[in-house]
Structure formats: C-alpha cells, structure tokens
Amino acid sequence: xxxxxxxxxxxxxxxDLYLLSLTRLGASIxxxxxxxxxxxxxxxxxxxxxxxxxxxxxxxxxxAIKAILIPRFLSHAxxxxxxxxxxxxxxxxxxxxxxxxxxVLVSFWVxxxxxxxxxxxxxxxxxxxxxxxxxxxLMLIIRKKAISQVIGYLVLENGIYIxxxxxxxxxxxxxxxxxxxxxxxxxxxxxxxxxxxxxxxxDLDVDNLTILKD
Numbered sequence: 001x002x003x004x005x006x007x008x009x010x011x012x013x014x015x016d017l018y019l020l021s022l023t024r025l026g027a028s029i030x031x032x033x034x035x036x037x038x039x040x041x042x043x044x045x046x047x048x049x050x051x052x053x054x055x056x057x058x059x060x061x062x063x064a065i066k067a068i069l070i071p072r073f074l075s076h077a078x079x080x081x082x083x084x085x086x087x088x089x090x091x092x093x094x095x096x097x098x099x100x101x102x103x104v105l106v107s108f109w110v111x112x113x114x115x116x117x118x119x120x121x122x123x124x125x126x127x128x129x130x131x132x133x134x135x136x137x138l139m140l141i142i143r144k145k146a147i148s149q150v151i152g153y154l155v156l157e158n159g160i161y162i163x164x165x166x167x168x169x170x171x172x173x174x175x176x177x178x179x180x181x182x183x184x185x186x187x188x189x190x191x192x193x194x195x196x197x198x199x200x201x202x203d204l205d206v207d208n209l210t211i212l213k214d
Contacts, residue, residue: 002122005045009124012038012162013104016135016155020100021093028087028151029074036067039158042165062161070154078147088144096142100135107131125166132159 015035022028040063043055089096107130114126136156143149 005042005122006124008038008041008045009122009128009162012158013124013128013131016132017097017100017104019139019151019155020096020135023087023093025078025087025148026075028148029071029078032074032151032154033067033071035158036065036071037063039066039161042162046165066154066158074147074150087148090142090144096138099138100131103134103138104131107134125162129159129163129166132156132162135159 012035015031015038019028019031022031040059043058043062044051047055091099104127107127110130111123111126133156136152136154136159139152139155140149143152
C-alpha cells in the first residue's frame with residue numbers, strides 16, 4: 001500500500017511542476033481536475049485498505065469538490081469573463097519550472113529535518129505537501145491574470161490538504177470537511193471578484209490594478 005501512496009504523491013508533485021510549464025488555461029484546469037482525482041484516492045489509501053465511513057466521506061467530498069465542481073466553475077468563470085486562453089507570466093515558463101524544481105529540492109531537504117508527532121504511511125507526505133505550498137505561492141506571484149492566480153491558490157491549498165491527510169488521525173472530522181468547503185467558497189468569491197474586475201477594467205490582467213484612475 002505504501003508503494004501506491006508513493007506513486008500517487010509523486011503524480012501530484014509532477015502535476016504541480018507541470019502546471020508551471022503550461023501556457024494554456026484550459027490545460028491547467030484539466031490538470032487540476034486530474035490532481036483532484038489523485039487527492040480523492042489518498043484518504044482511502046492512507047487507511048491501509050480499511051474502508052471507513054470517515055475516509056469514504058472525505059474521499060467523495062474531495063472528488064466532488066476538487067475534481068468536478070471547482071474545475072467546472074473555473075471553466076465557466078473563464079468563459080463568462082471572456083479571458084484569454086493563454087496564461088501570462090511575469091517570468092519565462094522555463095525559469096518558473098526551474099524555480100519549482102528548486103523548491104522541490106528544498107522541500108525534501110526540509111522534510112528530512114522535520115519530525116512529525118505521529119507515524120506516517122509514506123516519507124513523501126511532507127515534501128510533497130511543502131512543495132505544493134511553495135509552488136502554489138510561486139504561481140500566485142508570477143501569474144498575471146486573476147483566474148490563473150486562483151489555480152495557484154488551489155495548488156497551495158492542496159499542499160495543505162496533503163499535510164492534513166498525513167495527520168488524519170489527529171485531525172477532527174468536521175475540520176477536514178470545513179477545509180474543503182472553505183476552498184470551494186473561496187474560489188466562488190474570487191470568481192465574483194474577477195467578474196467585477198472584468199466589468200470595471202475590461203481585463204483580468206492584475207498589472208492593470210496598479211494603475212490609479214480618477
């Protein structure tokens with residue numbers, strides 16, 4: 001079972017890096033949906049093959065919100081505000097990918113120094129979660145369009161979610177569900193904000209938000 005968990009976590013990590021190299025919004029949304037499916041598998045796999053109501057609810061909730069609802073909402077929001085399909089970045093895509101790889105190396109180095117209070121089923125939980133948080137922050141910084149920054153926020157949250165799953169025995173049931181609902185609510189609110197930005201500035205490029213108008 002540990003081998004399967006390792007494979008899933010590695011796929012999540014590779015999908016994070018892949019997002020940094022993508023130049024099209026539609027492809028990024030599809031990768032986020034794929035990552036949502038992977039994250040839905042983790043609660044079941046981490047239970048050691050023992051199917052519990054708790055793990056099943058978390059898995060189904062993750063699948064519904066992260067793999068279906070959020071990607072569909074992002075696709076709908078992109079169509080509604082008529083944003084371009086290209087992902088604009090403040091730095092070249094190659095440089096972003098190299099920076100992401102550096103963050104992965106830092107994550108593995110930090111994870112070696114980080115001792116968890118409980119025994120985990122895989123050594124990859126911590127480095128993958130830390131890499132997700134850092135790559136998500138990087139995407140928030142380097143992406144120009146607000147809807148692309150939403151994807152960065154989701155990558156960051158997925159990293160936090162993975163860390164929470166590694167400590168699932170210590171995390172209350174309602175808190176886990178609350179995190180998922182908070183993410184969905186946050187994306188919904190950011191979608192509303194993007195609509196207002198589009199209506200006011202006629203563009204979703206955040207560079208325009210630095211321009212003051214009377």
